[in-house]
Amino acid sequence: MNQRNVFDGSLTSDPDPSGVERSSNILFAGGSLRQVFSEIVGKSETMEAVLQTVGKIARSDAPVLIRGESGTGKELIAKALHRMSSRASRRLVSLNCSAIPENLLESELFGYVKGAFTGADKTRKGYFEEANGGTLFLDEIGDMPIALQAKLLRVLQEKQFVPIGSTEPRFADVRIITATNVDLDDAVGKQKFRSDLYYRLNVLPIALPPLRERKGDVRLLLDHTLNLFNQTHSLNNPCFFSNDAYLCLERYNWPGNVRELINLIERLVVMSGGGEIDILALPTEYKLIKAGASAKVVEPSFFFPEAAGLLPETLAVELLPANGLNLETYIEQLENTLIMQALERTGNNKNQAAKLLGLNRTTLVERIKKRKLVPLNAPSKEL
Ligand SMILES: Nc1ncnc2c1ncn2[C@@H]1O[C@H](COP(=O)(O)OP(=O)(O)O)[C@@H](O)[C@H]1O
Ligand SMILES: [Mg+2]
Known part of the structure; x- marks a missing residue:
């Protein structure tokens, strides 16, 4: 299935001949780095450094390993690398190693010939062949089964592969880009990932923050x-x-x-x-901002005025996030914001604030001290 990525307008491809992404736009030809990266948003120092690295290594044929948590833009960077490379007029073929069942991964990668196994009623090209002359992007490489890792290593070393059921090796001129959100050093330590393959893939590392x-x-x-x-x-x-x-x-x-x-x-x-x-x-999880451990100021902008005095069923917003929450932290934060609001509204008058909250003054003062609450626009010496 091809999926149009609304965000960058590109296609996520599978090896179906009608659907493989063809990078017909060679954006890099004569363009500046910024033009190539126009769909990559980010001006932070770390992102600028990443983009510099991408610019430097795009033209090399050496393998690239992109690390980063899920959603940091690894695939986006892989696409940029391909489009800036001399292979840009050929295909970028992407395979998510974790999305394909282990027993199918090998035939997806290397293809098979007719009769190779039950159900192989016609010869089918694998990703290596589809990507010939272009780039093969292997996403979630950390999930590749160990037996297949050995085969992949051999292909990378010999630049040849053998489709399942065939005895004839085929040549593969493919630039390999891999990505992972798991710690491959750790996986190597636990013998879940072959160290020789790791070194082979990690020639040009990119870390996405x-x-x-x-x-x-x-x-x-x-x-x-x-x-x-x-x-x-x-x-x-x-x-x-x-x-x-x-x-x-x-x-x-x-x-x-x-x-x-x-x-x-x-x-x-x-x-x-x-x-x-x-x-x-x-949604609640986005407005429940905890003041950092060292921050003693809770800003009134994080108040929940609609929550005060209302029964839960009358709240306009759904409070419980999909992934649940930490009730104690949530309640404490809610209390903090209400206390802050009361202090703000009363010009930091503890008696009036306590009244607004239905607390006695001592309890309020104790809570303010314990939680180190300092209302904005209120002199802290009053506390
Ligand atoms: N720096 C960025 N600028 C613009 N869009 C981005 C950026 N980083 C990621 N995206 C977008 O976020 C989504 C997830 O990025 P993706 O490359 O698939 O992440 P990953 O492969 O690391 O999980 C995609 O739609 C991608 O286009
Ligand atoms: Mg991804």
Whole structure:
């Protein structure tokens, strides 16, 4: 199945002859690095460094190993490498090693001849042959079964492969790019990954940092993605983020990286149907921003005014995230925000704030001290 990637307009390919991605646009010819990378958003130092490396190594035929958590853009980088290479007019064939059952992986990679096994009623090319002259991108290489790793190593060393059921070796002129989100050093240590194959693949390493380590890119990605979805959904009244929504999203940790960000924004655009996307429109996990261990300030922008005094069933937002939450942390955070709101509203008057919260003054003061809460715009000496 081919899937159009809304985000970069490219096709994710399988080896079906009608569907394999053909990179007919050689973007690199005469173009600047920035042109080639135009679909790769990111101006943080780490991303700039990654793109520099990509520019340097794209023209080499040596294997590239891209590491990074899921959703950090490994496949995007693989595509950029291919398009900047001298192989750009040939195919980039992608295979996700974890998505194909172990017993099929070998025939997918090397192909088979008619009669090679029950059901092999015609000869079929494998990925190596499909990618001949181009690039073969092996995603999630860490999931490749150990027996197949030995075969892959042999192909890389000898530049030849033998389709299943055949005795005739075939030549493979293929540039290999691999990607992994598992720690291959660790896998080698645990003998789940062959060290010789690892060294063979890791000639040119690229490490993609998680989004939480390049927070500077979050706003760019938010704007870029929102723009794209505004266009895709042809909204008369385009969506835009409120400042508070930006704040929350910039502070969020993004465990699913750019993929999570794209999915969230599509959801927000579809659900809102246009206009401002405020903090209230964000799913709970995005607005529950914990002040860091050292941060003693909880900003009033993270308040949940709609939650105060309302019964859970009347809340406009669904509070329980799909993956669940830590109830203790959640409640503490909610309490903190309500205390902060009360202090803000009363100009840091503890008596009045305690009244607003239905607490006695001592309890409130104890809680403020224990949690080191310092309301913005309120003199801390009062605490
Ligand atoms: N820096 C980036 N700029 C723009 N889009 C990105 C960026 N990084 C990732 N994406 C997009 O995020 C999604 C996930 O990226 P992908 O390359 O599939 O990640 P991975 O292979 O690491 O899981 C894709 O739609 C991709 O186009
Ligand atoms: Mg991927």
